Amino acid sequence: MAKQPELRRAADGDLRVAASFPSGRYTFSLRPEAGDLLTGLGYGPGDAVPWFLFKALAVVGDVWLPNTADDIADDLAAPDSITRMDDAEAAAAADHLRDCRVGSERRERLADVVASSALRGHLSVDELPSTEKFVAETASLVTEADGRDAESGEGVEREDAGPDNVEHEGGEPEDGEREGAEPVPTDTETVRSAAVDPASDASLLHVGKATLGRENMGRSARTADYLDAFAQAIALAIERGVDAVVQTGRLFQSGSPDRETVSDLQTELARLDEAGIPFYLVPGPKELEVRSTVLRSLATSGLLTPVEGEAVAVGDGVTLVGVDADSDPVESVREMDDPTDDGTLLVACGDLDVAHVREDAVEELADALPERPAAVLAGKRTDPARAERAGVRLSDPGSTEHVLSKSTVGEEPPARGVDEYAITGGALSVTRHELEARPFSTFEFEVTGSTTLDSIEERIAGRDLENRAVLAVLEGSGPGTDQPSREAVQSLLADRAFCARVYDDRSDSGESDEDRERPDGAEELDADSAERLLRDLADTVTELEAMESADVSGLETAALADSYAVLSKAKSEIEELRTAARDELTSRVEPDETVAGSVGSVTGAKRRRRSLRDDETVAAALREHGVPVERVTSETVDTEKVQTVLDERDTVAEDELFEVTESEYVRRRDLDLAGGVELGPTDEPGSAEADEESESDETDGERGTSESRPGRESQKVYLGDGAPIDGWTPVERSVVEGEIVPLVRAHDGANDDEAIAVNFGSGVSVSGWNQVDARVVREKIVPLVADHRVPE
Numbered sequence: 053m054a055k056q057p058e059l060r061r062a063a064d065g066d067l068r069v070a071a072s073f074p075s076g077r078y079t080f081s082l083r084p085e086a087g088d089l090l091t092g093l094g095y096g097p098g099d100a101v102p103w104f105l106f107k108a109l110a111v112v113g114d115v116w117l118p119n120t121a122d123d124i125a126d127d128l129a130a131p132d133s134i135t136r137m138d139d140a141e142a143a144a145a146a147d148h149l150r151d152c153r154v155g156s157e158r159r160e161r162l163a164d165v166v167a168s169s170a171l172r173g174h175l176s177v178d179e180l181p182s183t184e185k186f187v188a189e190t191a192s193l194v195t196e197a198d199g200r201d202a203e204s205g206e207g208v209e210r211e212d213a214g215p216d217n218v219e220h221e222g223g224e225p226e227d228g229e230r231e232g233a234e235p236v237p238t239d240t241e242t243v244r245s246a247a248v249d250p251a252s253d254a255s256l257l258h259v260g261k262a263t264l265g266r267e268n269m270g271r272s273a274r275t276a277d278y279l280d281a282f283a284q285a286i287a288l289a290i291e292r293g294v295d296a297v298v299q300t301g302r303l304f305q306s307g308s309p310d311r312e313t314v315s316d317l318q319t320e321l322a323r324l325d326e327a328g329i330p331f332y333l334v335p336g337p338k339e340l341e342v343r344s345t346v347l348r349s350l351a352t353s354g355l356l357t358p359v360e361g362e363a364v365a366v367g368d369g370v371t372l373v374g375v376d377a378d379s380d381p382v383e384s385v386r387e388m389d390d391p392t393d394d395g396t397l398l399v400a401c402g403d404l405d406v407a408h409v410r411e412d413a414v415e416e417l418a419d420a421l422p423e424r425p426a427a428v429l430a431g432k433r434t435d436p437a438r439a440e441r442a443g444v445r446l447s448d449p450g451s452t453e454h455v456l457s458k459s460t461v462g463e464e465p466p467a468r469g470v471d472e473y474a475i476t477g478g479a480l481s482v483t484r485h486e487l488e489a490r491p492f493s494t495f496e497f498e499v500t501g502s503t504t505l506d507s508i509e510e511r512i513a514g515r516d517l518e519n520r521a522v523l524a525v526l527e528g529s530g531p532g533t534d535q536p537s538r539e540a541v542q543s544l545l546a547d548r549a550f551c552a553r554v555y556d557d558r559s560d561s562g563e564s565d566e567d568r569e570r571p572d573g574a575e576e577l578d579a580d581s582a583e584r585l586l587r588d589l590a591d592t593v594t595e596l597e598a599m600e601s602a603d604v605s606g607l608e609t610a611a612l613a614d615s616y617a618v619l620s621k622a623k624s625e626i627e628e629l630r631t632a633a634r635d636e637l638t639s640r641v642e643p644d645e646t647v648a649g650s651v652g653s654v655t656g657a658k659r660r661r662r663s664l665r666d667d668e669t670v671a672a673a674l675r676e677h678g679v680p681v682e683r684v685t686s687e688t689v690d691t692e693k694v695q696t697v698l699d700e701r702d703t704v705a706e707d708e709l710f711e712v713t714e715s716e717y718v719r720r721r722d723l724d725l726a727g728g729v730e731l732g733p734t735d736e737p738g739s740a741e742a743d744e745e746s747e748s749d750e751t752d753g754e755r756g757t758s759e760s761r762p763g764r765e766s767q768k769v770y771l772g773d774g775a776p777i778d779g780w781t782p783v784e785r786s787v788v789e790g791e792i793v794p795l796v797r798a799h800d801g802a803n804d805d806e807a808i809a810v811n812f813g814s815g816v817s818v819s820g821w822n823q824v825d826a827r828v829v830r831e832k833i834v835p836l837v838a839d840h841r842v843p844e
Contacts, residue, residue, distance in 0.1 A: 054129035055666065056100040056688055059090060065797055065818070067091070069101060069115060070663070072129040077663075078117060080124075086114035089148045093141050097798060098691050102137040103130060104169035105145050111162045112152040125161055133687055142170035153181040241482045247426040247444075250478035252396040254367020256296045257289040258471040260431040260449040265313035266305035269456055269521060270594045271551040277490045278305075279316050281452035284487045285470050286320045290327045292472060295367035297329060300431030300448075301336020301377060301402035308811075308820040314346055321355035331356040332364060335376040336402040336431065346821075359400065361388055369395035370475050373421070377403035382413075385420045396475050397423045404430040406439045406446040414441035426480050427473070435466050436484075447471060447482065454489045454521075458555050458595050461494040461525050490550070493517060495524040497541070499558055501532030505540050512548070522552040529559040538587065555591050589626070590651070637718045644765055644785060654718045655815070657789060662710040664691050673708040677701060719817060766842040767816050772809030775829055777837055780813075787840040793818050795832055799825040 054072040067087040109115045110125040268274040359374030427445045436450035469486040538556040545552035641656035684693040766782040807823035
């Protein structure tokens with residue numbers, strides 16, 4: 053008997069769907085966009101997913117079975133009792149499916165699903181993009197690009213840098229960052245528009261991405277640079293005597309800023325407050341993660357004012373409308389009270405890329421407002437940009453500090469700064485103020501068989517790097533090019549610079565082709581090759597962390613095709629290696645044992661899983677104990693109702709109603725790539741215990757860092773206002789991961805009025821602030837904390 057598809061929350065926090073093949077029940081992976089669709093429709097873990105909605109997602113590839121590339125839709129077993137979509141659900145599903153690219157074969161399958169469900173009133177498969185058309189367009193673009201490169205010679209060969217190699221402190225920003233936007237002038241630009249009321253008189257300072265707390269280049273020293281840039285902006289606001297400071301999102305780098313970062317921000321905002329200048333924050337993605345705790349505290353103290361879906365007055369006759377990152381600008385302004393019926397209107401958005409805004413979207417926004425906006429302020433981009441759409445000026449001042457990465461080598465990012473707006477005399481003037489950013493230098497070292505550390509030192513001799521951030525790339529191939537090591541070059545540069553990071557792009561060809569051959573063409577993963585591979589991966593991970601967001605809208609279609617193909621293959625290969633490492637570690641590391649290497653540590657753990665037995669088995673077990681089956685059923689057997697019966701009846705055994713399995717696994721506890729990668733020593737007696745003792749010596753009681761104590765290893769748990777036990781409390785690690793974390797994941801996202809804040813120390817699989825249902829905290833989490841508390 054096949055059961056309905058059921059939404060579930062996996063241990064890693066991701067959504068999954070349990071569904072049936074004729075051979076049995078399986079757990080399917082779910083694309084994040086499909087997960088958003090289901091949660092947006094109100095479905096949560098334990099809910100049955102409408103059958104035809106699930107099958108449509110399977111047809112377009114939004115649902116898949118891990119470790120198989122086969123199409124699954126035709127093999128799925130239809131449930132005996134089918135839950136159907138209502139009209140509203142079908143409309144939302146149709147909107148989602150229109151963004152899915154579908155090939156001809158799958159198109160026919162989807163047409164069958166549409167015809168059999170409520171989708172038929174909302175969707176025609178002819179509306180969906182064609183995979184075949186996309187492939188054809190991509191192929192022609194690749195051909196055109198290859199031909200263009202061949203004619204121009206651009207990007208085909210790298211010019212020999214010569215014996216002195218190359219040092220860069222200049223260059224232009226990449227085209228992809230400038231696309232769709234105008235160059236940003238460094239002086240004052242004045243715009244006269246009917247949208248500017250002659251009676252308005254106000255000024256404000258627009259600050260873009262501050263990303264406070266950012267460890268750019270993987271170096272903690274860089275966090276001070278981002279704070280310094282923000283402090284310069286605050287000082288400028290006070291000096292210029294503006295009426296307000298507006299920050300358009302990305303105030304923090306992390307959704308869980310540390311105490312020092314928050315304290316530094318408070319200091320700067322207090323200076324602004326003393327000058328009588330308000331700080332308006334339009335929440336971006338990170339601010340939406342932290343607003344329930346950190347931002348609420350800052351707002352309560354009067355140091356900042358979040359502006360989201362509302363309007364505030366600036367100076368005389370100017371109104372600022374804020375749209376946060378979670379809101380659609382047009383819908384947001386339509387839902388708010390009329391912000392103004394006279395004066396000058398400005399719109400500030402927490403997650404808007406001015407280079408990729410459509411003309412009609414700006415026109416629609418203008419139509420939704422009572423007055424046409426004089427300007428739209430954004431803060432998503434790293435590099436500054438301005439554009440004009442539908443007669444409205446859009447601007448983004450860019451990051452306040454350089455974001456340095458491997459892609460910076462050979463390039464020069466534009467100057468960093470903020471924009472000052474002055475609205476007076478019927479005109480809007482925008483003045484660009486440059487901020488003093490961390491100076492930097494980049495090097496490209498071509499390594500040959502004769503290159504030594506001394507020769508590299510000679511090449512940088514005479515260059516003043518003391519106050520500079522330094523990026524370098526080692527290139528070369530052939531025998532003997534593996535020396536000097538990346539670590540040696542990095543140490544050399546770091547001794548002479550403010551901070552340094554070296555990337556190793558050398559291809560080690562010291563072995564002959566014959567030496568490198570392996571049976572079936574495979575290369576043996578020995579200790580040396582493993583370390584080289586991990587070092588390269590560590591550099592790549594650091595590069596990815598330095599990226600702002602996965603916004604690829606600026607890439608050409610051919611580049612997107614290449615990116616997807618390479619990333620798909622990389623994911624497959626890395627996952628295979630990760631799985632092999634995990635399985636081997638699981639066989640060596642006991643539950644609650646921690647083993648540390650040079651950059652990371654893992655902890656053994658035990659996982660307990662359970663799933664509801666089939667309906668007939670559950671019904672039979674309940675009847676045997678005199679429980680009416682109707683108590684646990686609606687259309688199907690309800691898992692929560694079964695659990696209620698289990699809690700009430702001591703005579704009913706858990707394994708009568710649930711299939712329970714236990715397994716051991718390892719999880720990542722910590723990772724710090726700042727110092728580069730060297731494989732940790734082989735297991736030695738006492739090594740894990742020594743590492744844990746060392747870590748416990750550095751415990752930060754305020755942050756809740758994990759502790760190690762004889763016999764009872766603990767993790768810190770924080771319970772906020774409203775809990776009988778509040779503040780940080782050390783709790784047995786196994787209880788935190790095994791019982792408290794699942795409760796937090798299952799009940800996170802409650803409304804502020806009905807929630808209690810919960811957080812954990814480092815090393816726990818859930819991070820950041822969680823708003824958990826208050827009843828669950830008081831009735832389930834608090835007793836666990838009280839019963840399993842570890843004495844200080």
